[in-house]
Amino acid sequence: MRVLILGVDGYLGWPLTLGLKAAGHHVGGVDCYNRRKWIREIGGQSATPIKSMPERLDALKEHFPGGAQFFEGDVTDYKFLAGVLEIFQPEAIVHLAEMPSAPYSMIDVEHCVSTHKNNLIGTLNLLFSMRDHCPKAHLVKLGTMGEYGTPNIPIPEGFFEVEYRGKRAELPFPRQASSWYHQTKVHDSNNIMMACRMWGLRCTDIMQGVVYGITTDEMRDDERLLTRFDFDQCFGTAINRFCAQAVIGSPLSPYGGGGQKRGFLPLCDSMTCLTLSVENPPALGEYRVFNQFAQVYKIQELAEKVQSAAADLGLMVDIINLENPRVEDESHLYQPDHQGLLDLGYVPTLDIKAQLTGVLSELIKHRQRISEVEQVLEPSIRWEGDITPCQPKDEQEGLTSDSETKALLSKAM
């Protein structure tokens, strides 16, 4: 199949290129290196020593005949993107070319607006250029489980049937996102759903859980094929941050009480699921939603699992809960469905301990690169607008933080 990956230089885009090549697909990729720029902007660096795109592409060609066709450019440039679609004529397009960080989008008004521009305009350009150049192609769009928020009812896959005042209807499940980044994914979902209805496009909108992990099978033999691994407060996801803290002997730092529940999946599962979606397109005109994760955990549980896996490797680390910089419920119902991908044959990786041991063992090799910029692990971007380092939660007891005051306020409403 001819698959075009937007955001091919990213954490997921690069391993997906390797995975799709290994599965025999014809792969093209688009990127403008925004992720590298954002990481430089916040003072971070990838723990893995990733190569430049030309070096990556050379290594790819050595391992997988034909390599990948690369188009350097920005998806927010309509003419560029339309030109790529016209030339490459993809059968599937995996759209990973968005700014993916909640804290980054919360820094200030400029970052909120640039996140909206980057994410919404890229997706709108894609919908128009698909309509005009490859209307039968299948869009696989990366959304997030965070679009749903944490409502007090089970979370279906995109749609639910309700009875209301004696009438029944199938409706989109209401989205209640909790950061500007998450909101841009909600806006995208609404825009894509309309484009499918209006223009007969087909899309799989992936509500993905939190991905963790460092390598996939295809990159283990050649360091030039490694994907990036971010651990900073913006682009590092919870488990990856805990693992980075563990390998440099820094306490693991769940935010708040750590009672927040989320769906998680290892990097290899994300690749499996994206490949299953690509290889099993919906009908023309269909807007299909998959909730993509392996299992639900509390953040605190995960910190404990990382602590335990690290201890087995001789790395003894504490867990110190920090003030929660986010405005979010720390205790809530969380019952999301995730049946669609199971029906396509996805077998979730359930042995998280083995996964964590794998991540830690690999990450130890790169601990120097983590230590070099370890200050980026500390959370300071607060949802209320201040940027001040979060203190250990215990030292805050008795005090009511602004964050808690507002959470209380919003509950009292």
Added chain:
Amino acid sequence: MRVLILGVDGYLGWPLTLGLKAAGHHVGGVDCYNRRKWIREIGGQSATPIKSMPERLDALKEHFPGGAQFFEGDVTDYKFLAGVLEIFQPEAIVHLAEMPSAPYSMIDVEHCVSTHKNNLIGTLNLLFSMRDHCPKAHLVKLGTMGEYGTPNIPIPEGFFEVEYRGKRAELPFPRQASSWYHQTKVHDSNNIMMACRMWGLRCTDIMQGVVYGITTDEMRDDERLLTRFDFDQCFGTAINRFCAQAVIGSPLSPYGGGGQKRGFLPLCDSMTCLTLSVENPPALGEYRVFNQFAQVYKIQELAEKVQSAAADLGLMVDIINLENPRVEDESHLYQPDHQGLLDLGYVPTLDIKAQLTGVLSELIKHRQRISEVEQVLEPSIRWEGDITPCQPKDEQEGLTSDSETKALLSKAM
């Protein structure tokens, strides 16, 4: 009360300025004349000979001591907007500074993107500058009934309580908009809801029906105080277009079968409702939704009412249904609540015939200005992407248009 109106030069912004001044409020206004530019771009003009802002402000001051404080600038410029809020210190902000046309947003990718930029960035800038400069001010934001679409269940005011798999929750009512413009209003609603929760801002989000009408009491004595009246396919609303067609003897042209139901209200009711919202703010942190309209009608019924009111004035016009340029249901349930404003004292104007007679009588004075650009009345912007004039629907019978094919496709899904 200190009230700041964003979009003060527009169809609603200007009469609201007059109404709030008449009610004794201290009024400020912001505009960058985008509406005038958009109307020029599509070759239209206001049927009413509106004055420049300096002339309007002079006339305002003659009739209402103190006039209004005017700030010329664009709400998508954060520094400008934040500066205005810091100087004016509003107690209420009425945000009407958005691109308000569905067809205009559907012209092409550039218009879709510019609509997203204008509407979303303006609102985001406003939320951040309210947080930083007047966090207790009340935001009265103009949304649209079109955010809800036409689901097969009654439409509540913003939120509904549902039972799902044995759990109950109050949730935002799902939005299913049908144009890029309407989607931007949905995105705004989601962003504003989050800002209220996160930052404790207060907002009344107005899901407004289709407004029609030409004058309000305060502008009848002085032509310099007239508001604009658009009748083109982009910025003219259904009833106003029908009235413009009637006064130049052109057939009234409902789109498709005319079975589409919408909520409507006269201009004077819109002013009453916005004023009631301003004068009755919600609590800090509250995100309140009002559905703002007087009555629900089918488009075809309204064309017949305009035809009849015109006949009473000696204007005999036909009704010729055109192909529907939009992708929309033409036969659907429509049961929206609109209790919130009634509870605040709104008494809807129910005698639509008298209203239509009033509009037609006034509009006759300006028929020459309508005739000058009458071609802008003809619909040609199609939701599928083409721009070709819509033909009479009768001549299309037996044919299945692209639009009908796609509507059938989407129903079959």
